[in-house]
Amino acid sequence: MVKIPIRVLVVDDEKDFVEMLSLRLNESGQKVVQAFNGKECLDILEKDGVDVVVLDLKMPGMDGIEVLKEIKQRFPLVEVVMLTGHGTAETAVEGMKLGAYDYLLKPADFEELLGKLEAARNRKESQEERIRRAEAKLMVRRSGGLS
Amino acid sequence: MTEREHSDRPVRLLLVDDEAHFRDAIARRLEKRGFTVSKAPDGGTALEILEKDPIDVVVTDVKMPGMDGIELLGRIKDLHPEIEVLLLTGHAALDDGVAGIKAGAFDYLTKPIELEQLAGKIRHAHDKILREEEKRREAEFRRQVEEQMIVTERLASLGTLSTGMAHEINNPLAIIKESAGWLSMILDKPEMADMPRRSDFRKGLEKITDGVERARRITHQLLGGVQKRSETIVDVDLKDLAAESTELVAREAANKGVEIVHQIEPDARRIRTDPYALRQALINLVNNAVQATQSGTVAIAARRAGGAIEIQVRDTGPGIPAEYRKKIFEPFFTTKDPGKGTGLGLYVTRNILEKLGGGIEVESSVGKGTTFTISLPVAEPTGADGRNKRNPR
DSSP: OOOOOOEEEEEOSOHHHHHHHHHHHHHTTOEEEEESSHHHHHHHHHHSOOSEEEEESOOSSSOHHHHHHHHHHHOTTSEEEEEESSSOHHHHHHHHHTTOOEEEESSOOHHHHHHHHHHHHHHHHHHHHHHHHHHHHHHHHHHHHHO | OHHHHHHHSOOEEEEEOSOHHHHHHHHHHHHHTTOEEEEESSHHHHHHHHHHSOOSEEEEESOOSSSOHHHHHHHHHHHOTTOEEEEEEOTTOHHHHHHHHHTTOSEEEESSOOHHHHHHHHHHHHHHHHHHHHHHHHHHHHHHHHHHHHHHHHHHHHHHHHHHHHHHHHHHHHHHHHHHHHHHHHHTSGGGTTOTTHHHHHHHHHHHHHHHHHHHHHHHHHHHHHOOOGGGOEEEEHHHHHHHHHHTTHHHHHHHTEEEEEEEOGGGSEEEEOHHHHHHHHHHHHHHHHHHOSSEEEEEEEEEETTEEEEEEEEOSSOOOHHHHTTTTSTTOOOSOTTTOOSOHHHHHHHHHHHTTOEEEEEEETTTEEEEEEEEESSOOOHHHHHHHHSOO
């Protein structure tokens, strides 16, 4: 069975962390892009196809929750897995209420992260699939109505 | 309580006079009025009696051969400052009385004395003693409260410091973890199969991963302690919760021959609180208790105490020496070997309970065992106070 790579965008102001996690995700067969702040993250989403964003909640400037809101508003189908170095699970819960898929406490277990990334990607794909089918139905109905 | 005991107890009197006849007559009449009276013929005997018997008030003649009343007064004030002294002076010797008061006597009476007056003065002297005692108790209480506040503030600042540190450490920890994980992944690639000294690399990476895991447990425990989970306040059955809390250590306890006993009184079964937080606190205490106990019992008990529920975790372990007792709630205090205990269990437990609006205390007797007593309000704390308590800072 061929594993389809997950397109992951890693966002964290800790450059070394972004680099190492990206290398590891790449090594495990995923397709990774990197961003070091909220603005870069949104710019990348604008031009690249991304399945899941791995988002650090604590960043200087635009903080994780703001970035998350912006992502969900502009790219509602993109899934977000939050990483928090903060012990307060509330911020993470708040994030999930805002549409994030799940969260992990830093330093996260890699296998666990991978599991969540895959599940998030699956949710995104099935959602996209439903949208495609709904669109197709709509087309059929429209063309049916015309003839 | 103590005050009542004092006022109900007869006033203990020592009567000092060299005239035996006068001494005995006064003593008899005072005893009739409910005083407990000891007698001494001279200053030296009086001091000997004070050395071994508890006395509240000394009534002494001033004019005595050898040590006179004024000298005796001075010695008493030096040796037993809490005792009040009444002087009996000759009617022409007003100066003696004044000198006596200057030297610390409560009052003086001129001979011939009127018994009613003497009894009244003795009672006044005794009242003064009670007031002084009360003042001392209050001062002691205030000192204890202040000491407690210092401890609380110290814990709070230690808490802030350590959670701040945990935060900062988590980031580099994540970098180390990902780096080691990445290298391990590479090492597993088929093209690396023939790498020289591959097993050495593998060993080193494993040690790094283990070390990170250990550090991660510490930081997560620290940060977990300040989490607030205010949304999970529900009705909790303590009997079930106690059972769940002891489940994890049941096997370890059984292997050691330690019996786990549950004593939840019926009126203490229901409590409105956060079950996850309380269970975590109980698990920590029960784990400690089972680990500390070589044989005997670990009891988890709950009873109603007014508007609060008291939960006790008792063990028959070796006990905690007095010098450790003050420190056990501090973060990172542990007597275990490095890597065996983080020294955070009781610190986190205390934090959890305070956030639930309660508290925890320890009593321990070396060689006999230790009892941790949790006190929690029956109803969920409401109002500004309760809310404040649940906030991490």
